[in-house]
Amino acid sequence: EAGVAQSPRYKIIEKRQSVAFWCNPISGHATLYWYQQILGQGPKLLIQFQNNGVVDDSQLPKDRFSAERLKGVDSTLKIQPAKLEDSAVYLCASSFGQGVYEQYFGPGTRLTVT
Amino acid sequence: AQTVTQSQPEMSVQEAETVTLSCTYDTSESDYYLFWYKQPPSRQMILVIRQEAYKQQNATENRFSVNFQKAAKSFSLKISDSQLGDAAMYFCAYRSAGGNDMRFGAGTRLTVKP
Numbered sequence: 001e002a003g004v005a006q007s008p009r010y011k012i013i014e015k016r017q018s019v020a021f022w023c024n025p026i027s028g029h030a031t032l033y034w035y036q037q038i039l040g041q042g043p044k045l046l047i048q049f050q051n052n053g054v055v056d057d058s059q060l061p062k063d064r065f066s067a068e069r070l071k072g073v074d075s076t077l078k079i080q081p082a083k084l085e086d087s088a089v090y091l092c093a094s095s096f097g098q099g100v101y102e103q104y105f106g107p108g109t110r111l112t113v114t
Numbered sequence: 115a116q117t118v119t120q121s122q123p124e125m126s127v128q129e130a131e132t133v134t135l136s137c138t139y140d141t142s143e144s145d146y147y148l149f150w151y152k153q154p155p156s157r158q159m160i161l162v163i164r165q166e167a168y169k170q171q172n173a174t175e176n177r178f179s180v181n182f183q184k185a186a187k188s189f190s191l192k193i194s195d196s197q198l199g200d201a202a203m204y205f206c207a208y209r210s211a212g213g214n215d216m217r218f219g220a221g222t223r224l225t226v227k228p
Binding site for chain 1: 205
């Protein structure tokens with residue numbers, strides 16, 4: 001079974017530029033998550049989708065971050081404009097459902113904002 | 115809001131020995147799930163073990179076991195017969211049974227000495 005795919009793996013941009021990350025979850029997984037992991041910290045949930053609907057985006061900085069999951073499969077996370085404090089690893093995860101279901105993580109995208 | 119605390123930023127263990135990683139959490143809920151995730155260097159995060167709060171029996175997965183103390187809100191991970199491949203960041207995580215947000219601790223970096 002193919003795992004969660006993410007691209008790009010690394011990205012370096014200057015502040016105020018925009019960037020987009022892509023995630024393709026495991027086939028059949030209805031739930032998709034985007035996490036931000038700042039160096040030295042645990043992942044923090046940014047947004048959760050159930051199929052193509054947003055379940056939780058309470059911690060998403062909506063003035064600069066946006067995400068979509070058209071057709072309920074792959075997803076994109078965008079930052080515009082980027083700030084220095086956005087430097088982090090952005091993790092995508094998927095699961096069959098919510099609750100106790102295991103979340104499968106992708107390799108992440110390491111973003112450096114200079 | 116629920117918080118997860120891992121008080122040991124770093125731990126080390128001799129190969130073949132046993133090590134215990136600590137985790138405490140704060141919640142007013144009675145039904146929830148607890149997880150330990152492993153994040154090897156430059157590799158993706160994988161689930162090590164999970165525990166449903168309503169289950170009194172401690173979860174076990176091969177060399178990995180937990181000590182779940184619900185009243186004390188403690189959820190420690192014991193790794194027996196440590197192997198070099200166990201070296202990684204370990205994250206404790208909490209998820210409400212009725213909620214969406216997975217809360218992670220800051221992680222414990224485990225080093226295994228040959």
